[in-house]
Amino acid sequence: xxxxxxxxxxxxxxxxxxxxxxxxxxxxxxxxxxxxxxxxxxxxxxxxxxxxxxxxxxxxxxxxxxxxxxxxxxxxxxxxxxxxxxxxxxxxxxxxxxxxxxxxxxxxxxxxxxxxxxxxxxxxxxxxxxxxxxxxxxxxxxxxxxxxxxxxxxxxxxxxxxxxxxxxxxxxxxxxxxxxxxxxxxxxxxxxxxxxxxxxxxxxxxxxxxxxxxxxxxxxxxxxxxxxxxxxxxxxxxxxxxxxxxxxxxxxxxxxxxxxxxxxxxxxxxxxxxxxxxxxxxxxxxxxxxxxxxxxxxxxxxxxxxxxxxxxxxxxxxxxxxxxxxxxxxxxxxxxxxxxxxxxxxxxxxxxxxxxxxxxxxxxxxxxxxxxxxxxxxxxxxxxxxxxxxxxxxxxxxxxxxxxxxxxxxxxxxxxxxxxxxxxxxxxxxxxxxxxxxxxxxxxxxxxxxxxxxxxxxxxxxxxxxxxxxxxxxxxxxxxxxxxxxxxxxxxxxxxxxxxxxxxxxxxxxxxxxxxxxxxxxxxxxxxxxxxxxxxxxxxxxxxxxxxxxxxxxxxxxxxxxxxxxxxxxxxxxxxxxxxxxxxxxxxxxxxxxxxxxxxxxx
Amino acid sequence: xxxxxxxxxxxxxxxxxxxxxxxxxxxxxxxxxxxxxxxxxxxxxxxxxxxxxxxxxxxxxxxxxxxxxxxxxxxxxxxxxxxxxxxxxxxxxxxxxxxxxxxxxxxxxxxxxxxxxxxxxxxxx
Numbered sequence: 093x094x095x096x097x098x099x100x101x102x103x104x105x106x107x108x109x110x111x112x113x114x115x116x117x118x119x120x121x122x123x124x125x126x127x128x129x130x131x132x133x134x135x136x137x138x139x140x141x142x143x144x145x146x147x148x149x150x151x152x153x154x155x156x157x158x159x160x161x162x163x164x165x166x167x168x169x170x171x172x173x174x175x176x177x178x179x180x181x182x183x184x185x186x187x188x189x190x191x192x193x194x195x196x197x198x199x200x201x202x203x204x205x206x207x208x209x210x211x212x213x214x215x216x217x218x219x220x221x222x223x224x225x226x227x228x229x230x231x232x233x234x235x236x237x238x239x240x241x242x243x244x245x246x247x248x249x250x251x252x253x254x255x256x257x258x259x260x261x262x263x264x265x266x267x268x269x270x271x272x273x274x275x276x277x278x279x280x281x282x283x284x285x286x287x288x289x290x291x292x293x294x295x296x297x298x299x300x301x302x303x304x305x306x307x308x309x310x311x312x313x314x315x316x317x318x319x320x321x322x323x324x325x326x327x328x329x330x331x332x333x334x335x336x337x338x339x340x341x342x343x344x345x346x347x348x349x350x351x352x353x354x355x356x357x358x359x360x361x362x363x364x365x366x367x368x369x370x371x372x373x374x375x376x377x378x379x380x381x382x383x384x385x386x387x388x389x390x391x392x393x394x395x396x397x398x399x400x401x402x403x404x405x406x407x408x409x410x411x412x413x414x415x416x417x418x419x420x421x422x423x424x425x426x427x428x429x430x431x432x433x434x435x436x437x438x439x440x441x442x443x444x445x446x447x448x449x450x451x452x453x454x455x456x457x458x459x460x461x462x463x464x465x466x467x468x469x470x471x472x473x474x475x476x477x478x479x480x481x482x483x484x485x486x487x488x489x490x491x492x493x494x495x496x497x498x499x500x501x502x503x504x505x506x507x508x509x510x511x512x513x514x515x516x517x518x519x520x521x522x523x524x525x526x527x528x529x530x531x532x533x534x535x536x537x538x539x540x541x542x543x544x545x546x547x548x549x550x551x552x553x554x555x556x557x558x559x560x561x562x563x564x565x566x567x568x569x570x571x572x573x574x575x576x577x578x579x580x581x582x583x584x585x586x587x588x589x590x591x592x593x594x595x596x597x598x599x600x601x602x603x604x605x606x607x608x609x610x611x612x613x614x615x616x617x618x619x620x621x622x623x624x625x626x627x628x629x630x631x632x633x634x635x636x637x638x639x640x641x642x643x644x645x646x647x648x649x650x651x652x653x654x655x656x657x658x659x660x661x662x663x664x665x666x667x668x669x670x671x672x673x674x675x676x677x678x679x680x681x682x683x684x685x686x687x688x689x690x691x692x693x694x695x
Numbered sequence: 696x697x698x699x700x701x702x703x704x705x706x707x708x709x710x711x712x713x714x715x716x717x718x719x720x721x722x723x724x725x726x727x728x729x730x731x732x733x734x735x736x737x738x739x740x741x742x743x744x745x746x747x748x749x750x751x752x753x754x755x756x757x758x759x760x761x762x763x764x765x766x767x768x769x770x771x772x773x774x775x776x777x778x779x780x781x782x783x784x785x786x787x788x789x790x791x792x793x794x795x796x797x798x799x800x801x802x803x804x805x806x807x808x809x810x811x812x813x814x815x816x817x818x819x820x
Contacts, residue, residue: 470733477726
């Protein structure tokens, strides 16, 4: 009976007997039968290639029907895409359309199978092309799964966009098998127990390189602390010097860039689980079969790393692997294969994943990455809804007073004498009811976000404000005027949508009308971020809003929020009910479905 | 005698008041949804959730039965119309006016059934 790795805690893993360990199955996928999810490609006229494929399959409990022979040569790089199609792609397409291949979501490019092909001056990675095997070859296409800001595990919908593909190759069959064993040893470790060596610093020559370096530093600030593992970081020397990591020991990860080659002595003794190494160079993955070449991927796998990645030819700075989505996914329980697919900007391109994509690791931390609202962000958003509820209720009072006034203003004595007592009772019954209904709720709301400090202090520290309606309901919300929204201020908030699978960049169109049908003449405001982004913000990091860039928002931000904050010129009447329609348009002039909202000015 | 214009205004204002109460309840649901996704201490979340639920319960109770003051007001209005016009349904038909289903239900509660022919759509689009 197989034992599934993901079902076990770190302690349970550490206490497995050798017999149990032999039965351990690493199951990184959220659903599906692993034995039929992984296709292992081997060279049909190579006994060693078949031996490796069988070895890998047996270690993972993969059905032998998923071993796919392809009629390829022993070359590491094929001469053209046509040759690649004949030798690898077309036979694999036939297999994937077959009874067993239909369920394949992961492809292992096995020992001795070509790792890439020449195309227009680049070397396209076999794994990158195979990720898009269900789609037309489109060199350097933007990866639709790249850097999704709202994390979700890889699923069938994602598999329709890109398959997880990895390569396991080495100078010898024995070394290739040892890569599989490395993964199992790493899995047995249970929890990451080594350091991350992180080298974000290198001389930059253009804006693209500066942008990449900025992303590395952003990872260092935002995600690295959450991983809760010790780190070694390079420090800045001068703008001309590429400060490199001199050597690594007790390491579990390494992420660097621009250091083209290393040596066997770079990796010191292996006392820790070596999980993943990436160096952002331009040709490290061109060969993993030459032991004398000293390229990073080959050295990393040889040093016991379970997985690594590298470029077969220059991916350009824009195409380098990104650490933030990679570690964010890994931290949340994704496998190496998933994390790689979420972190590689381009497909049908030059970057290759090496090693075992099925590996998942656990980090030594009690902290959990949450996608919900911080208390400050939740306070702000709840305040919008609370002030709306109060505004609606006050408008309800107003409606009853209107009724009273109709009776009161009539010229008919009969109407007044016969109906006034009942309508007076009706009006008296609801006047000031809002205060009674909401008083305790407002009081509790004002206590919600703060510790020992006062509400004004909290609002000051957060740069936040509350509605003017709240102090009317409860004295607990009495704050200086500076912490109250202006009369007529409003803001609109929605979630960024991305209903199609292609990568896209969106602008936003918001229409405000006085009726829900948006009849002619009822539209009072139209905003289009392709014309002006003034007042528009998006949630770049969780709960952190920044101004929308002129060019639009990438589809990878789907699930994050967008916000329009009204300037004084767009203030509406107090408690005015209005309707908002919003839709998005991408660079291909495709639009998302329109979403309609009813809102009230709660200030 | 009340004018047909004032009669329609009253009927529509009553419906509007009811809808605004429903909108308030929906806003509280949204607030509660945000709260359930907000990171805070269990005690604070529980205290705020209790208050939201109490207000929601209060509104739900009010909406489950017509506001008695509203029913009494509609009753006095329909009695007035009946006294001077003979019947509410004739008053509406002769003025080619259809009231909303909401107002018709209030009227029924007040003891004045409005014929289906005199019931139209909501005042509020």
